[in-house]
Structure formats: C-alpha cells, structure tokens
Amino acid sequence: MKTFDYRKALTPEAAVETFDGETARFIAGGTNLLDLMKLQVETPDKLVDISRLDLASIDEREDGGLTIGALVPNADLAADPRVIDRYEVLSRALLAGASGQLRNKASTGGNLLQRTRCYYFYDTGSRCNKRTPGSGCDAIGGANRILAVLGTSEHCIATHPSDMAVAMRALDATVLTLKRDGDRRRISIHDFYRLPGDTPHIETVLDTGELITHIELPKPPSGRQAYRKVRDRASYAFALVSVGAVIHIQERRIARAAFAFGGLAPMPWRSQAVELALIGKAPTRDTFEAAADALLAEAKGFGGNDFKIPLARRTLIATLRDLTEH
Amino acid sequence: MQFTINGRAFEADVDIRTSLLDLCREHLDLTGAKKGCDHGQCGACTMLINGRRVNSCLTLAVMHQEDEIITIEGVGDPQGLHPLQHAFVRHDAYQCGYCTPGQICSAIGMLDEIKKGWPSHVSADLSSPVFDDQEISERMSGNLCRCAAYTNVVDAIREVADSAANDRTADEKDKVMADEVMA
Incomplete structure (x- = not known):
C-alpha cells in the first residue's frame, strides 16, 4: 500500500x-x-x-418515503423494519450481498460507489482501461465469464458488483450530494451511473470531491417486490445475474412494472423496454417471453459469458412467474 | 495512537497504513485473530467493534481509536472459556484451528444480530426470521474453514443458541412466578 x-x-x-x-x-x-x-x-x-459524520440515520419523509444517511451500514438498512415493510426488494438485495461482517461495515453511500470485481481490474499486471485509461482491455478475449453482456464498449466489459444499487434503481432512488463549492445536488439514480464508452474509468456523474450525503426513496410502490440472485455458490458471491423487481397487477393486467438487473452490465441496469413489454398485458408466459426478448435484444456475449444471455432470460421469467402467481 | 481493546488501554506508534488486524498481531501481541486472505474473504480476522463483527483486515487502526474492540483474547481464556469456546471443543468444531478465533468472534456477533431480530438472505419472512441450521450456515458464510469442519461449527453454535434461548425461557418463567408471588 x-x-x-x-x-x-x-x-x-x-x-x-x-x-x-x-x-x-x-x-x-x-x-x-x-x-x-x-x-x-x-x-x-x-x-x-x-x-464519524452525522449521516447514519434513516428518517421518515412525509410521503412515506425514507431519507437514508450515506453512512447507514448495509446491515442496519437491510434490517430496518420500515425498509422490510415498504421496500422489501432493497432489504432482500442487501441481504443477498457480501457477508455479515462486511454488511456491518459497508456504508450505503460506499455501496453505490464500489468498483467492479473484474479480474483484470484487480490484477495490476493486466491491461485495463478502467484502472489505467488507454492501456487496453484483457477481459475482452480473456476469462470473461463473470463480465457484462449489456452496455459494454470496445474498451470495457466490466460489471457493476452492487446488489443494493440494483434495488435502488428498481425503486427510483435519488442520490443527494454536497459539492466542494458548497452546492447541493439531487441526482436521480437513473442519471447517476455512466456507461463505459471510451472513458471506463469514469463511472458516475459525481464531480471530484463531491460527497454523497443521503439516498432518498420515494413513496413506497404498490404491488409486489422481489430480488432474485443467481450466483456460483449459495452465499457470499457476486451475482452472475440478478433481478430487482416491482410489479403491480390490477384486474389481471400488469399496471406497473419496474425491473432492474445486476451482473449483466457496467451499471445497475434498468430496462424501460422490459417494462413497456409488460405494462397493460396479462401476466402470461408469452408476455414474460416478450419482456425477456426486450431485455436481451442488444445483448452481446464475449465467449466465456455467453451463458449469461439465456440465464438472464430464465431468471427474469422465473421472477415474473413467482411474482404473478397467487 | 490510542486504543481500547478487551477493556484495556493501549498506546502504539504505528504507520498510518496499519490495519486493525496488523495492529493487534504485530504491535500489541494479540495474535489470536488470524490473517488468512487479508482481503475480507475468509473471516479469520473477525473481531467485534462496539459489539459488531467486522473483518479487522479491511479497516485501518487509526479509524478505531474511539471504539471498544474485542478480540478472541477478550472473549475467554483457558480458565474461563466462553460458552461458544466450550461448545467448539465439545463438538470438535475445527481441525487445524486457524479459522476458529474468527469463527467464534463472528458467532458472538451473529447471535447478537439474531437477538435483535435481523433477517438473513434465507429468511422466508424478513419480519420474523426462524432460527435454524440453514440460518446459521447463511449467517456464518463470511467465515471459511478449509478443513471443512462446517457441520460441527453449526452444531456448536446451535447448542449455545439453544441453551441461551432456554435460559431466556427459564428467566421468563421465573419472572412469571415472581409476578404471581407478588400478586
């Protein structure tokens, strides 16, 4: 060090x-x-x-939403009765990540900013555009089994590792920040992350020295929520594919759907195409297949991770089936 | 830098980069916590900071000068073993023993999390988790045992958890009886 x-x-x-x-x-x-x-x-x-900043509380908002201090440990956030009651997808996502020891220490703000677990990013003997801009990418054409199939570029195919951030995207969270000049910003989680393009070392829209102070959750969504994670072992492993889902069914039609995905892309992935394929439709196998088609229309494997494309299809369909069965 | 470890005050003049684990092992002669991976993956370094289990290899000593730190040396000693230490011996919950200090510190933190009602990934109902072997395995997944004494680790923790639950039930019964006598 x-x-x-x-x-x-x-x-x-x-x-x-x-x-x-x-x-x-x-x-x-x-x-x-x-x-x-x-x-x-x-x-x-x-x-x-x-x-030691005073940012470790979870506070009620008037609309039933919550303001989460950036320093609330992952363990405390997952176990908060209000989170369990109103945002089950968030609790489930947090509990699916890391170990008890790590969840006790890892903060909410830090979780959003954790870096990829791409082997080549960690191995300083390899070329990595995220670690050393312009050096090249050894993951493309290398051991890329755990890496991305959506949102990649010719410069980077890393995945974002967070489970929590997937739930935050499904829940339309807002990131609150303090900048060095004293200005405060509210950034929708949907605008927070950047795709790699030709600058994979820049992962978010945060400015240098901009501090995350809180994450705001809007009024709890109606309907059912789930987080389904597929990984190489049953516990304490990063996602190969994960789905954070909120779905509301009224009169046998899908009235609202919010779907975000982990393990597939350089950022927690939210797919409007999936939601458009679901909303207004009856929850049938054909509808679910169409949603999976919409998710994966642009998917591209790199050899070792080709399996993620059918795995994502099955995981999405299984999640939809579980959430819409009575 | 100044520290409170196992209820004792310590002073150490160490490099700013020193992890809490290296502080204890290399500078304070507290070698119970072990360095396995030094990357937070194996749990052998688990300590309790303000009662919460953490990986001491993944935190800087300088950040914990205001905290109460407990290492395995503060959990028990040969003259007065902690119930979990007794249970690990009774159930043969180790082979080489390298992961054991971390397993025991982790189990202490984990049982406290259960007492607080915290759910886990395998809890069907997040609001009222049921305590069983599957829960112990999931909650202890941050502690690797390369000798694979896992089944005995689960048995040892289960025994202590059950006896604590029985003690609580007995306490409650005593309290009910006491209340009846008072009435």
Missing part, C-alpha cells in the same frame, strides 16, 4: 473542504477501498475519513 495523508472530518462541509487533489478519496467503511489500496489499484495521496 502506498502511504497517504489521513484526515478525519467531523462535518460534511469539513469533509469536502479537506478533500483536495484528484487522487484524494473519502473513506467510510473502507471494505472495498482498502482492498484496492493494498493491491495498489487505488493509490490515493489523501484519505478523508468520513466515518
């Missing part, structure tokens, strides 16, 4: 003020950042410790 200057911030304002230089990093739980620092994938010259 390269050495660094360590500063502890006691207020969000002090945190953004203390953050200077391109290579500084905020540290909260640190479960991903420190791992990357040990491997020298991340080499910040300064760490701003935000773990």
Whole structure:
C-alpha cells in the first residue's frame, strides 16, 4: 500500500473542504477501498475519513418515503423494519450481498460507489482501461465469464458488483450530494451511473470531491417486490445475474412494472423496454417471453459469458412467474 | 495512537497504513485473530467493534481509536472459556484451528444480530426470521474453514443458541412466578 495523508472530518462541509487533489478519496467503511489500496489499484495521496459524520440515520419523509444517511451500514438498512415493510426488494438485495461482517461495515453511500470485481481490474499486471485509461482491455478475449453482456464498449466489459444499487434503481432512488463549492445536488439514480464508452474509468456523474450525503426513496410502490440472485455458490458471491423487481397487477393486467438487473452490465441496469413489454398485458408466459426478448435484444456475449444471455432470460421469467402467481 | 481493546488501554506508534488486524498481531501481541486472505474473504480476522463483527483486515487502526474492540483474547481464556469456546471443543468444531478465533468472534456477533431480530438472505419472512441450521450456515458464510469442519461449527453454535434461548425461557418463567408471588 502506498502511504497517504489521513484526515478525519467531523462535518460534511469539513469533509469536502479537506478533500483536495484528484487522487484524494473519502473513506467510510473502507471494505472495498482498502482492498484496492493494498493491491495498489487505488493509490490515493489523501484519505478523508468520513466515518464519524452525522449521516447514519434513516428518517421518515412525509410521503412515506425514507431519507437514508450515506453512512447507514448495509446491515442496519437491510434490517430496518420500515425498509422490510415498504421496500422489501432493497432489504432482500442487501441481504443477498457480501457477508455479515462486511454488511456491518459497508456504508450505503460506499455501496453505490464500489468498483467492479473484474479480474483484470484487480490484477495490476493486466491491461485495463478502467484502472489505467488507454492501456487496453484483457477481459475482452480473456476469462470473461463473470463480465457484462449489456452496455459494454470496445474498451470495457466490466460489471457493476452492487446488489443494493440494483434495488435502488428498481425503486427510483435519488442520490443527494454536497459539492466542494458548497452546492447541493439531487441526482436521480437513473442519471447517476455512466456507461463505459471510451472513458471506463469514469463511472458516475459525481464531480471530484463531491460527497454523497443521503439516498432518498420515494413513496413506497404498490404491488409486489422481489430480488432474485443467481450466483456460483449459495452465499457470499457476486451475482452472475440478478433481478430487482416491482410489479403491480390490477384486474389481471400488469399496471406497473419496474425491473432492474445486476451482473449483466457496467451499471445497475434498468430496462424501460422490459417494462413497456409488460405494462397493460396479462401476466402470461408469452408476455414474460416478450419482456425477456426486450431485455436481451442488444445483448452481446464475449465467449466465456455467453451463458449469461439465456440465464438472464430464465431468471427474469422465473421472477415474473413467482411474482404473478397467487 | 490510542486504543481500547478487551477493556484495556493501549498506546502504539504505528504507520498510518496499519490495519486493525496488523495492529493487534504485530504491535500489541494479540495474535489470536488470524490473517488468512487479508482481503475480507475468509473471516479469520473477525473481531467485534462496539459489539459488531467486522473483518479487522479491511479497516485501518487509526479509524478505531474511539471504539471498544474485542478480540478472541477478550472473549475467554483457558480458565474461563466462553460458552461458544466450550461448545467448539465439545463438538470438535475445527481441525487445524486457524479459522476458529474468527469463527467464534463472528458467532458472538451473529447471535447478537439474531437477538435483535435481523433477517438473513434465507429468511422466508424478513419480519420474523426462524432460527435454524440453514440460518446459521447463511449467517456464518463470511467465515471459511478449509478443513471443512462446517457441520460441527453449526452444531456448536446451535447448542449455545439453544441453551441461551432456554435460559431466556427459564428467566421468563421465573419472572412469571415472581409476578404471581407478588400478586
């Protein structure tokens, strides 16, 4: 690990003020950042410790929504009775991720910003455009079994690893931030992530030194919710494919559908095409097949991960079947 | 830097990069917690920070100067074993023993999470999880045992959890009787 200057911030304002230089990093739980620092994938010259900021509460909003402090640990968020009651997909997604120890430490804000687990990103002996812009991508044509089939570019096929962020997309969350100039922003989760294109090292729309302070969940959606995750072992593994789903059926027709996917793309993937294929239709096998067609129309495998395309189809159809059966 | 570990105050002059695990093992002679992977994947380094189980390899010592840290040395000793330590011996819940300090610290944190009613990935009803072997396996999945003593680890934890539940039931019965006497 390269050495660094360590500063502890006691207020969000002090945190953004203390953050200077391109290579500084905020540290909260640190479960991903420190791992990357040990491997020298991340080499910040300064760490701003935000773990003691007063951002660890979950507060009620007037419309029944919740404002979640960026420092609420994943474990606490998953176990909050209001989250279980109103946003089951979020609780389920969090509980499907990591281990008990990691969920105790990992923060809500940090979870949104965790980096890909692409082997080539972690291996500093390999070429990776995300780690070293312009160096090339050894994952394309390499061992890419766990990597993306949607939203990729010729420069990067990494997947976003978060389960939580998939649920946040299905729930239309909003990310609240504080910028270094003191401005505050509200960023829809749908606008928060960037596809790799030719700049895979830039993963979100956050500016340098912009601090996530809260995540806001809107009024709870009506209908049923589910999170289905397919992985190589039953526990403590990243998703090969996951589906975060909210569906509302009225008079035997699908009135509302919100579907987000993990393990398939460089960001938590929300597909409007899937939703358009479902809304207004009866919940039948044909409807589900059409939704899967819509999801995967643009899907492209890279050899090792070709299996994800039929796996995503089956996982989506199974999720729809479970949610619409009585 | 100053630390509170197992109820004792410690002072150490260490590099800013030092993990909580390395602080304990390399500087404070607390070698119970083990370094397995050093990447948060194996759980051998599990400690309790303010009562919560965490991977001590994935956190900086400097960030925990205000916290109460418990390592396996603070859980029990040969003269006064913790019930989980007794249970691990009784059920032969290890072979080489390298993962055991982490397993026990993790189990202490995990049983406390169950007491708080926290659900897990395998809970059918997130609001009222049922406590069974499948729940123990899922909740302990952050602790690897390469000797694969898993079934005995589950048995040991199950025994302690059941006896704690029985104690609670007994306490409740005592309380009911006491209330009746008072009435």
